Amino acid sequence: MDSIMSMLHDICMNVRSKVSKMSREEAGISLARGAGGDITKKIDKVGEDAALEVVREYDVSCKVLSEEAGLVDSGRKGRGGADANASNDDGSCIIVLDAIDGTTNAVRGIPFYSCSVAYATSDRLSSVTHAAVMDLTSGDIYYAVRGNGAYMNGSRIKTVNTSNDRAGYVIGINLSGISIDKLKRMSSILAMTNHIRQFGSNALEMCLLARGLLDAYIDVRGKIRVTDIAAACLIIVEAGGIVVDEHLNMLDAPLSLDARLSFIASADKSMLNYIFSSIASS
Amino acid sequence: MDSIMSMLHDICMNVRSKVSKMSREEAGISLARGAGGDITKKIDKVGEDAALEVVREYDVSCKVLSEEAGLVDSGRKGRGGADANASNDDGSCIIVLDAIDGTTNAVRGIPFYSCSVAYATSDRLSSVTHAAVMDLTSGDIYYAVRGNGAYMNGSRIKTVNTSNDRAGYVIGINLSGISIDKLKRMSSILAMTNHIRQFGSNALEMCLLARGLLDAYIDVRGKIRVTDIAAACLIIVEAGGIVVDEHLNMLDAPLSLDARLSFIASADKSMLNYIFSSIASS
Structure with a gap:
């Protein structure tokens, strides 16, 4: 696993760890309206904070585009930061984050919501090179690096057109x-x-x-x-x-x-x- | 728990036990067209057999209405059969069964399918007095006896109109x-x-x-x-x-x-x- 994928993985893990401690009541508290236009629930904010905490630890120079906060700096501590510098980390990269996708399910108690995070080398969807989505109920993680296939929990996955009917x-x-x-x-x-x-x-x-x-x-x-x-x-x-x-x-x-x-x-x-x-x- | 509810509970448990041993490939084998008009998959048949096995053990005189087999006798062994005789078991009762509701999910590997079984004192939906639905993935069981509220795993449940928006x-x-x-x-x-x-x-x-x-x-x-x-x-x-x-x-x-x-x-x-x-x- 390269350093970028390691960061995305750790983001998902930290989001899951932080939000799994929340009660449904706490998760559903309405905060202000987020940058994306929807009312931010407390679970969204706790999830986003957990993700940004990991981004800061990895000390990358990317911006972060998040549903709640909009486009923000990663809060990089300084030059010389760790592993992520081994990658294409020239400051034009963007981490694209939806810490909680499926907030309504999470707040209702329907066990189908996820953390979605991608790494892009520039400012277009087509420049995404790394991606991870974690099922926040089961902990199953889906991920991919461009050109290297897609995986779930370490096993290769493939789309299937399953029916001829x-x-x-x-x-x-x-x-x-x-x-x-x-x-x-x-x-x-x-x-x-x-x-x-x-x-x-x-x-x-x-x-x-x-x-x-x-x-x-x-x-x-x-x-x-x-x-x-x-x-x-x-x-x-x-x-x-x-x-x-x-x-x-x-x-x-x-x-x-x-x-x-x-x-x-x-x-x-x-x-x-x-x-x-x-x-x-x- | 009265004897009828005990039977419905045991039906769900036995269906779950039997189908949880099946691989997705085995579950999805197409058999003949069932009484309901759909193609019966092997998981439907295994589930129905598991349910009927329990009905026979309880030795009730009801008929069974099932999606695969249609309306069938319960296969009662004889008079003097156990607890269920304590109930309204005069032979006009019907056990209404869908052993696997959500067969396509089960066969695809999507963890959302259930066993549904009800007990009716006559031949109308309005005569259902006992009901159980089991989530066959989690094992959560929902049940109700007419006039006595609804429960999930022993805890009372209630509908909620959750939003004023x-x-x-x-x-x-x-x-x-x-x-x-x-x-x-x-x-x-x-x-x-x-x-x-x-x-x-x-x-x-x-x-x-x-x-x-x-x-x-x-x-x-x-x-x-x-x-x-x-x-x-x-x-x-x-x-x-x-x-x-x-x-x-x-x-x-x-x-x-x-x-x-x-x-x-x-x-x-x-x-x-x-x-x-x-x-x-x-």
């Missing part, structure tokens, strides 16, 4: 707050698929796709932030899957909380073609 | 294979709710509602069978919730695999009114 596909779709126009575009897929899923943490659901448990994951609402998906996008691609925008281009975006994205992630090309033809026919 | 509601909706017309009726709720969920086991999702983790659960597809929901309906009602049909009548149906239902389950009356007004405006 369209009705048998298991497709995750984020429909929370979807506009009526955009819902209409999903109507054929919903009608033709016997197994629709929505668990409530985009990052973790995308990892289920990377692991071969879902065939596709779709979010065309135009609402999702790069902080939610930066890590999982690389994990899917390194697992053999595809993540595209609504125009079938490889998904890319500036690493900014202002960007609101739509995307389709798919186990393989044939699955992607099926989804696009379904959307086109709706 | 409509956007903050967490609403489960089953959208798998939904027709375009019926999807249109859901469009306002989807647009107004920031937290839509679909985990893939109706029975277990309804128990999340009973436990206060969801505010409502909606399935208006007209596809669900009584075997999937007989137990969870009683658990919700005993937890203080409401389960109605599309005309706002308390949900009832014959205990038959021919019945295909739509229903709306809600934490309380104000939540139900909100959902109905949303559907009416779509």
Whole structure:
């Protein structure tokens, strides 16, 4: 494990350690509105603080883009800092963090929420080189380094188009707050698929796709932030899957909380073609 | 715990014991088409056999309505059979069984599937007096006896309308294979709710509602069978919730695999009114 991946791993571990001590009541206390526009819950703040603590310990010169705090300096102590200097740490790097993806689940007590963290060498989603997503309930960790495949707890994972029967596909779709126009575009897929899923943490659901448990994951609402998906996008691609925008281009975006994205992630090309033809026919 | 509840508990325990030994590959082997019309997977058959084994041990005179086998005799050994005779066991009772609710999740390795079993004194859903649903991953058991409240692992559970902010509601909706017309009726709720969920086991999702983790659960597809929901309906009602049909009548149906239902389950009356007004405006 290289020093960057070691940092991402330690971030996830520290977030899990800190938030697992919180009661549901404490986790759900509303604080101020975060940089991303949503009300920050106490669990978000505790998670973010835990992540930033690790970033400071690694003494990297990157900025951190976080759902709660926005784009902030890492709080680097000074030059000569440890292992991370072995990497491409010239100060243009960005750590893209959603300390708690699936806050509502966490606060409700639904055991499906995650910590998502990615390392990018510049200011675009396409420059992400390292990624980690941890299931904060089980402690399972999904991770990838660009060009080196995707892993879960040390074992290689791959996307799988598991069914030759369209009705048998298991497709995750984020429909929370979807506009009526955009819902209409999903109507054929919903009608033709016997197994629709929505668990409530985009990052973790995308990892289920990377692991071969879902065939596709779709979010065309135009609402999702790069902080939610930066890590999982690389994990899917390194697992053999595809993540595209609504125009079938490889998904890319500036690493900014202002960007609101739509995307389709798919186990393989044939699955992607099926989804696009379904959307086109709706 | 009375003898009927003891039997339902033992059914869940035996199903969990038997299916937990199966690999995903074995679980997913396709067998013949079941009485309910779906292809029976090996995990369904192993689960059903495990349940029927317990029913025979309890030596009750009920029939069993099961998703795979249809309506069958319990295989009673003879008169004089044990504890269950202390109950209303005059031969008109029906045990309503879905040994594996969420088969696709089980076969994929998604840890959200359950065993659902109910005891009815006659041939209508409204005659269910005892109910149990077990989360087959965690072993958590939800249960209720009519008039005596609902429980999870020995602790009383209650529905909770957790939010005074409509956007903050967490609403489960089953959208798998939904027709375009019926999807249109859901469009306002989807647009107004920031937290839509679909985990893939109706029975277990309804128990999340009973436990206060969801505010409502909606399935208006007209596809669900009584075997999937007989137990969870009683658990919700005993937890203080409401389960109605599309005309706002308390949900009832014959205990038959021919019945295909739509229903709306809600934490309380104000939540139900909100959902109905949303559907009416779509």
